[in-house]
Amino acid sequence: MTVMTEELKPAMQGYIPAVLATCSKDGEPNATIVSQVVWVDDEHVALSFQFFNKTIRNVRENPYASVLITHPSTLECWSLDLRYDHSETEGPLFDAMDMQLQAIASMTGMADVFKLKASDVYFVEAVTHRGRYFEPLPEGGS
Amino acid sequence: MTEPVAQETTEADETGAQVEARLEKLERDLSRKTREVRIIQAIASELNALDLDAILEAILRSMDEVFGFRHAMVLLADEEAGVLRVAASHGYSEPGIGATVRIGQGVVGVVASRRKLMRVGNLAIQVGYASAVRARTVASNQGDGLGDVVRMPGLPNAQSQVAIPLVVKDVLVGVFSVESERASVFDERDEQLIGIIASQAASAIHNARLYRSAEERRRALDVANEQLRSLNETLEDKVHERTLELARTQARLVQSEKMASLAGLVAGIAHEMNTPLGAMTSTQVTLKRALARLDDLLREESPEIHARHSPLVARVTAGMDVLTYATERVADIVRRLRSFARLDEAQRKIVSVHEGLDDTLGVLARQLEGATIVRSYGDVPPIACSPASLNQVFLNVIQNAREALPPSGGTITVTTSADEQRVLVVIEDDGRGIAPEDLPRVFDPGFTTKGVGVGAGLGLATCYAILRDHGGDITLEPLARGTRALIHLPLGTGST
Incomplete structure (x- = not known):
């Protein structure tokens, strides 16, 4: 059984955006930035579905995806092999994500733009430590 | 470079040391829970009051002193106006008391509208992303219809926030909010603790507001009663004054009628008396002249007889003077009567x-x-x-x-x-x-x-x-x- 460890949680705080890669049924890849990967439990993560874009289309055709997350302090990276499981349009997970989105959107005048259609839940099939792609700034640097 | 970090464990694999560590952790958890229960009980006793300000102060103080939540505020709901209003705050450089948040806006506003708890660990980052999207949207001339950017009360750069709706019997009392500038500082345990305190606080605040409202109504009623009493007194005074006025008018009419009757009587008497008075006055003058003439004749023709009867003449003359005086007195009385009654004016x-x-x-x-x-x-x-x-x-x-x-x-x-x-x-x-x-x-x-x-x-x-x-x-x-x-x-x- 694959489980995600607590050390991954800071990488899901949204400090550093994640990179999500999907692929169409025809094998055409697509990569995009997502602001936050939501920890659901130690086997699942969720992504917000706000717009019917290429990512959503791909995932609905081909459930496999990969997301790269980065620890904000150490800049350690992990890739999560994901399999789209289901979408939630109600319930605690959807409410939590929807409320957060509405709170942020209403503060920034974007309430009519940011609307959560669903919480897409993915099963985490594998977690791979990728090391650092960037070196942290030296102490006192900017 | 790659190495698996996923773990696969079972209880059977635990070593003695691991079991011991687990037991130690359980003991620590138990000890912490016991301490939290005691603290919650202590806070609950402080909330057993009816003074709203004291309750809010107790909640915020205990949040800081006991749990280390340095920045906290209580916003009370005014659902009629559709806003939350900051009623008390703790740990802010600007208390912001009285500041309002529209229900449905921002973290506390959404918590109020959904009546559900919200825990955010990266608020400033999310706001930063959303602001960047907004700026890009505006820059590409697609910003029409975007709403206003809203400044929320509290920390300007809060990353972590737990906001809990205060609800009593389906009535939204307000929202309790705890903030930090550090990311993801609140965990589920904090959430539970804050939830327990908030639940008790909601009832205490609700009761205190009811009490305050009842007190305000009682004071308003007292003022209204006082005004009513004053109005009643004024009304009674006016009725009394009006009654007196009517009675005076009536008295004056009665008196006027009496005076009119008296004047008529006086006029009649004066008129009737004036004629005999005139006759009396003129007759007295005639009699006086005649008496003087008689006295002269007697003196000329018979000094002896005149001398013998001169005392009689003197008495008659004196009597005539008395009559003249009395007649003049009567005439004066009649004149005063006429003058008093002003009959001819x-x-x-x-x-x-x-x-x-x-x-x-x-x-x-x-x-x-x-x-x-x-x-x-x-x-x-x-x-x-x-x-x-x-x-x-x-x-x-x-x-x-x-x-x-x-x-x-x-x-x-x-x-x-x-x-x-x-x-x-x-x-x-x-x-x-x-x-x-x-x-x-x-x-x-x-x-x-x-x-x-x-x-x-x-x-x-x-x-x-x-x-x-x-x-x-x-x-x-x-x-x-x-x-x-x-x-x-x-x-x-x-x-x-």
Whole structure:
């Protein structure tokens, strides 16, 4: 059984955006930035579905995806092999994500733009430590 | 470079050391839970109050001191206005008391509208992303229809926030919010703790608000009752005043009718008496001349007889003088009666106050016998008035003064003076005076101290009404011995 460890949680705080890669049924890849990967439990993560874009289309055709997350302090990276499981349009997970989105959107005048259609839940099939792609700034640097 | 970090564990794989570590952790958890329960109990006892401000202060203080939540605030709901209002805050450089947040806006606003807890660990980052998207949207000329950016009360760069709705019996009381500038500082345990405190706080705040509301309603009711009582008193005063006014008008009408009847009677008597008085006066003159002629003839023709009967002539002459004096007295009385009643004069005219006083004193001469009358007249110009009515005022006041004196003795002093605006007539006696408890009622129609069947109680009421018609007034002052009546009359034409 694959489980995600607590050390991954800071990488899901949204400090550093994640990179999500999907692929169409025809094998055409697509990569995009997502602001936050939501920890659901130690086997699942969720992504917000706000717009019917290429990512959503791909995932609905081909459930496999990969997301790269980065620890904000150490800049350690992990890739999560994901399999789209289901979408939630109600319930605690959807409410939590929807409320957060509405709170942020209403503060920034974007309430009519940011609307959560669903919480897409993915099963985490594998977690791979990728090391650092960037070196942290030296102490006192900017 | 790659290495798996996923773990696959079972309880059977645990070593003795791992079991020991787990037990230690469980003990720590138990100890912490016990401490938290005690703290929650202590806070609950502090919330058992009805003073809203004290409750809010207790909640925020304990959040900081006990749990280390340095920045916290309580916002109370005004659902009618659709806003939350900061009622208390702790740990902020600007308390922001009174600041409002629209329900549905921001973290606390959404928590209020959904009535569900929210825990955010990266608020400033998310806001930063959203702001960047907004800026890009605006830059690409697609910003039409975007809402306003809203500044929320609290930390400007809060990363972590837990906001909990305060709900009692499906009624939103407010929102409790805890913030930190550090990311993801609140975990599920904090969430549970804050939830427990918030739940108790909601009831305490709800009760305190109900109590405050009841107190405000009670105070408002007290004010309304006081206003009602005052209005009732005013109404009673007005009804009383109006009743007095009607009674005075009635008294004046009755008195006027009486005066009209008296005037008619006086006119009849005066007219009837004037004819015989004229005959008596002229006959006396004739008789006096005839007696003088007879006396001359007797002296010329028979000095002896004249000398013998001269005492008789002298007695007749003296008798004639008495008759002349008496006739003149009767004529004077008739003249005063006519003058007092002003039967042959217009309703209003310019008259001397002194003349009215003298006429009145003349008419009352018989009643005033035994009393000393002191006149102290000042330099008073004639005034415009209804002379008959004014004489009636003087008559009533002087009669009252006389009745206050013993049958023989006592003094009535009549003083007059004037300034640029009015004439003052003071009629003062040194009689038995007025009882203090009677003073407020002496001008009430029907009030009398003279006993049943003696006085009708209309005299001073009539005076009051007449003087008010003249634009003047009358007041009574009790003296150490006696009473002073002050009658004010305006110079000029008076009010009617």
